[in-house]
Amino acid sequence: MRKIICALLPGATAVLFLAAADGPAPPTVALWGITNLASRMPPQLTGGRVARGSLVRITGWRLGPPGTAAASKKLALRSLAGSSVEIRQGAHAFAAWPVMVSQEEIHAVIPPDAPLGNCDLVIIHDGQESRPSPLRIVESEFGAFSENGHGWGPGAIRNRDGLQNTLSHPAHPGETVRLLGTGLGTGAASLEVFAGGKPGAVLAFRPLAANPGTDEIEFELPEDVPEGCYVPVQVRTGGGISNSVTLSVSRQGEPCSNSSPAAAHENLPGRSANISLIHLELRILLGDRSKADFHTDLGYADFHARAPENDPNPIYLFPPPGSCTTYTGVIRTNDLFRPLETFRAGRSLDAGDIIQVAGPKGERKITRKNRATPLYTAVLGGTTPLPMRETLPLFLQPGEYRIHVPGSAGLAPFDAAMSVERALRWKNRNRLSTVDRAGGTAIEWKAAHSDDLIVITAMNAAGPGDAMAVCFCAVSAAAERFTIPPYALANIPPTEPGQNNLPLNLLFVSEIHNTPTAKPAPGNLDALTLSSLSAVGRTVTYR
Amino acid sequence: MIHPSAAITVALFAWTASTPARIRIETPRDGARPASAYIGIQGTGPAGSAVELLDASKPVRTVRPEADGHFECVLHLSPGRHRIKARLAANGSPFTSIEVTMPANSPAPIRGAPYELLQTADILLSHTPGSEQEELDAARYTHAALYLGPDAEGTPMVAEAVTMERTAAGNPLGALPLERTLIWRGGAAVDIYRLRDPLPFAQRDRIAEWARRRVTEDSAFWSVTEDFGALFRAWLLWDQQRDQPRDKAEFNRTLEKMAALKVSPDRLNCSTLVWQAYWQATKRHIDLSIPNRVTFGGLSGRMSTRFLNRLRPYLVLPDTFALTGKLYKVNGA
Numbered sequence: 001m002r003k004i005i006c007a008l009l010p011g012a013t014a015v016l017f018l019a020a021a022d023g024p025a026p027p028t029v030a031l032w033g034i035t036n037l038a039s040r041m042p043p044q045l046t047g048g049r050v051a052r053g054s055l056v057r058i059t060g061w062r063l064g065p066p067g068t069a070a071a072s073k074k075l076a077l078r079s080l081a082g083s084s085v086e087i088r089q090g091a092h093a094f095a096a097w098p099v100m101v102s103q104e105e106i107h108a109v110i111p112p113d114a115p116l117g118n119c120d121l122v123i124i125h126d127g128q129e130s131r132p133s134p135l136r137i138v139e140s141e142f143g144a145f146s147e148n149g150h151g152w153g154p155g156a157i158r159n160r161d162g163l164q165n166t167l168s169h170p171a172h173p174g175e176t177v178r179l180l181g182t183g184l185g186t187g188a189a190s191l192e193v194f195a196g197g198k199p200g201a202v203l204a205f206r207p208l209a210a211n212p213g214t215d216e217i218e219f220e221l222p223e224d225v226p227e228g229c230y231v232p233v234q235v236r237t238g239g240g241i242s243n244s245v246t247l248s249v250s251r252q253g254e255p256c257s258n259s260s261p262a263a264a265h266e267n268l269p270g271r272s273a274n275i276s277l278i279h280l281e282l283r284i285l286l287g288d289r290s291k292a293d294f295h296t297d298l299g300y301a302d303f304h305a306r307a308p309e310n311d312p313n314p315i316y317l318f319p320p321p322g323s324c325t326t327y328t329g330v331i332r333t334n335d336l337f338r339p340l341e342t343f344r345a346g347r348s349l350d351a352g353d354i355i356q357v358a359g360p361k362g363e364r365k366i367t368r369k370n371r372a373t374p375l376y377t378a379v380l381g382g383t384t385p386l387p388m389r390e391t392l393p394l395f396l397q398p399g400e401y402r403i404h405v406p407g408s409a410g411l412a413p414f415d416a417a418m419s420v421e422r423a424l425r426w427k428n429r430n431r432l433s434t435v436d437r438a439g440g441t442a443i444e445w446k447a448a449h450s451d452d453l454i455v456i457t458a459m460n461a462a463g464p465g466d467a468m469a470v471c472f473c474a475v476s477a478a479a480e481r482f483t484i485p486p487y488a489l490a491n492i493p494p495t496e497p498g499q500n501n502l503p504l505n506l507l508f509v510s511e512i513h514n515t516p517t518a519k520p521a522p523g524n525l526d527a528l529t530l531s532s533l534s535a536v537g538r539t540v541t542y543r
Numbered sequence: 544m545i546h547p548s549a550a551i552t553v554a555l556f557a558w559t560a561s562t563p564a565r566i567r568i569e570t571p572r573d574g575a576r577p578a579s580a581y582i583g584i585q586g587t588g589p590a591g592s593a594v595e596l597l598d599a600s601k602p603v604r605t606v607r608p609e610a611d612g613h614f615e616c617v618l619h620l621s622p623g624r625h626r627i628k629a630r631l632a633a634n635g636s637p638f639t640s641i642e643v644t645m646p647a648n649s650p651a652p653i654r655g656a657p658y659e660l661l662q663t664a665d666i667l668l669s670h671t672p673g674s675e676q677e678e679l680d681a682a683r684y685t686h687a688a689l690y691l692g693p694d695a696e697g698t699p700m701v702a703e704a705v706t707m708e709r710t711a712a713g714n715p716l717g718a719l720p721l722e723r724t725l726i727w728r729g730g731a732a733v734d735i736y737r738l739r740d741p742l743p744f745a746q747r748d749r750i751a752e753w754a755r756r757r758v759t760e761d762s763a764f765w766s767v768t769e770d771f772g773a774l775f776r777a778w779l780l781w782d783q784q785r786d787q788p789r790d791k792a793e794f795n796r797t798l799e800k801m802a803a804l805k806v807s808p809d810r811l812n813c814s815t816l817v818w819q820a821y822w823q824a825t826k827r828h829i830d831l832s833i834p835n836r837v838t839f840g841g842l843s844g845r846m847s848t849r850f851l852n853r854l855r856p857y858l859v860l861p862d863t864f865a866l867t868g869k870l871y872k873v874n875g876a
Contacts, residue, residue, distance in 0.1 A: 028714060030707075030714070031714065031763070284779055286776070286779055286780050286789065286790065286793055287790055287792075287793035287796075288793075289790050289793070290780065290789040290790035290793060291789075292779050292780075292789065330707075331767050331768060332706065332707065332708050332767065333675050333706055333708070333767055333771065383783075385775075385778075385779060386842060387778065387783075387842050387843070387845035387846045388845055389845055461767075461768045462768060463768075463769075464763070464766060464769075465766070466766050466767045466768050466769075501766075501768045501769040501770075501772035501773060501776060502767065502768045502769075502771070502772025502775055502776065503772075503776065503779065504768060
């Protein structure tokens with residue numbers, strides 16, 4: 001206990017001190033700090049606008065008192081704990097209803113009669129006003145609540161029996177489910193819901209009187225909805241497409257099953273390891289005349305222990321084949337340097353310093369930078385877009401590879417064998433320079449194995465504020481062709497004319513081949529996933 | 544022809560007329576409550592004289608007013624009330640005093656630094672462990688900020704630009720009390736740099752004023768995709784095998800973008816904020832980015848020298864200041 005107090009004391013002192021220092025400073029709303037509370041989609045993206053009557057999340061500094069104050073339900077207060085939110089358009093001002101206030105965050109309901117179009121939002125706390133923050137109000141822009149509150153992952157969805165939809169309590173095709181969100185506003189007449197990419201019949205939608213700003217959509221899962229643990233659900237209102245949340249679907253009522261062993265293992269509680277050998281072919285077009293091609297072999301390993309309360313890792317929330325899920329957010333410098341660590345949750349397991357990989361072309365090592373680094377990564381061969389110390393010849397080719405994990409006190413050493421298949425061929429890569437967001441885009445490939453999983457990734461980040469959207473589609477390799485549907489592309493920022501910044505306007509097609517593994521030694525690991533991945537990508541123009 | 548003695552008399556008259564005969568503490572105000580364990584004091588007195596500052600009756604610092612009569616210093620005081628007096632060291636008079644109340648609880652820095660040495664427009668350079676810049680170029684310093692002098696309460700204020708992830712209690716750009724800066728919160732090593740050719744107070748104040756204005760107006764921090772992205776794009780445009788641009792025109796366009804970014808007062812990072820404050824406020828006379836002697840380690844160290852030299856004119860990094868030769872480290876070698 002003493003240790004805890006010692007650890008907390010400097011922080012508490014700092015907070016008290018800063019609070020005192022903050023006295024005269026007015027509230028400050030963070031740049032791009034006003035989002036739909038449920039979707040949390042950056043306002044620069046199509047689906048990130050704010051609707052009349054919706055719940056919004058306002059982030060910033062000195063917005064409210066220390067601690068958290070919440071309004072009792074059903075009350076539409078003009079002010080809460082000394083903080084109020086005002087929406088101004090010209091000479092007119094409208095009070096929003098704060099439902100939660102703290103120093104760095106306010107949740108408020110936009111009044112249903114708020115003006116449409118460009119407005120300013122002002123926070124008033126203890127008599128001091130923030131500078132006006134621009135806000136665009138539309139009639140309708142739905143955001144779906146997720147269980148983790150971040151706007152992605154399992155949704156706030158109840159099955160017909162009124163219980164929360166979970167991996168062990170899935171819905172079945174044709175079942176009526178209820179989804180919570182905010183932002184139906186006044187334009188819900190054209191409401192559409194997609195589950196696994198299939199339209200579901202909307203039976204009812206209503207505001208929840210007990211929770212101001214919250215809407216409930218009751219819809220029937222289509223009979224042909226794909227089964228899976230993370231079936232994406234999106235809502236289209238008059239304006240744009242909502243964030244993606246997921247629900248689990250199983251035809252027979254048994255717990256859901258995943259389309260990929262990695263997806264099955266990576267988000268379940270327990271001790272697991274994921275070792276991947278990756279061949280990447282990336283073409284970056286720079287201006288009108290030049291291109292850079294990178295052929296890279298990579299090694300990646302992650303050993304971790306997940307607890308039930310850990311957030312899922314969105315990278316492994318694979319949608320069922322034939323459907324797409326999307327993520328939106330803001331790209332930070334950290335994400336560029338450590339992209340795979342951003343969403344990682346759980347405790348890292350020490351697997352030793354060096355993982356050995358031996359294959360037809362010799363041996364390579366997969367290392368971690370230091371013991372504090374959770375992931376093991378290595379360039380095994382080829383060239384990367386990042387500057388390299390030395391260029392090695394390509395290492396991966398079809399054949400068998402042996403892996404040796406040295407282990408540590410907390411993880412016993414083990415050996416494993418996996419196969420690497422021939423590289424995926426993206427048949428229309430050279431022709432596909434433009435992605436039509438409104439019409440969808442067809443991708444054609446030739447995979448090594450027809451029973452592998454193909455994952456198509458479309459992404460872009462652009463404009464001020466570094467808003468980004470990524471869409472993942474999963475398809476059976478045997479299909480050899482897939483059209484990324486417009487609903488999955490809607491929130492990807494379009495390529496701006498003359499856009500010559502960080503080339504994140506990318507499209508990838510990847511084949512994931514899993515080597516079946518024997519059950520790992522009891523007590524050491526609960527699951528071991530061995531994957532070889534062949535990814536082909538290029539920069540594209542998003543129209 | 545004017546007699547030399549007359550010229551000396553006129554010069555002496557001009558000098559004495561332009562500097563105050565008595566000592567004044569102009570900042571902070573009497574009764575001030577600084578939001579810092581440090582207090583910045585500015586005042587005026589006879590130029591060149593020794594002005595003694597006392598905490599109650601205990602001498603704590605001797606300062607010398609500059610040619611225009613200004614003096615300044617930063618003191619570290621214990622919590623509670625203090626009576627600060629200023630007097631001529633030679634004869635103990637004239638005499639002026641103020642009362643200040645120092646806060647009870649100030650957050651401790653990661654590592655102490657000689658903040659008592661600060662004077663307006665000094666450059667603070669720090670190394671934050673785990674900074675992206677460590678990975679990028681293995682820099683000695685990963686952050687730069689500018690000391691603005693005290694506010695009316697005597698709080699030492701610092702202008703800095705940080706990423707959204709590292710901001711403490713405001714926007715990425717701000718004029719902050721010392722204890723709220725990333726320098727204080729994240730600096731495992733902090734050094735203070737100052738021009739070798741000293742500037743008069745009025746000019747230093749103009750530099751600070753330029754920075755203060757920019758960080759409180761509508762300037763934004765560099766965008767990851769657009770601004771930092773230009774650096775990476777330049778690298779992608781470089782043919783590593785032939786050690787030359789893949790597309791000369793496109794490469795030059797990217798360099799032009801970087802050149803425009805360096806001088807843009809609307810988009811700033813920690814280093815361009817400090818560099819521009821000196822460059823803009825001195826009407827482009829003081830350019831702390833040349834010579835740019837930064838050395839590159841980390842990821843950048845793997846890039847070709849030829850490529851890095853093409854970028855060098857457009858890059859301003861915290862190490863640029865430390866290595867320019869125009870500055871010296873105030874707190875020792």
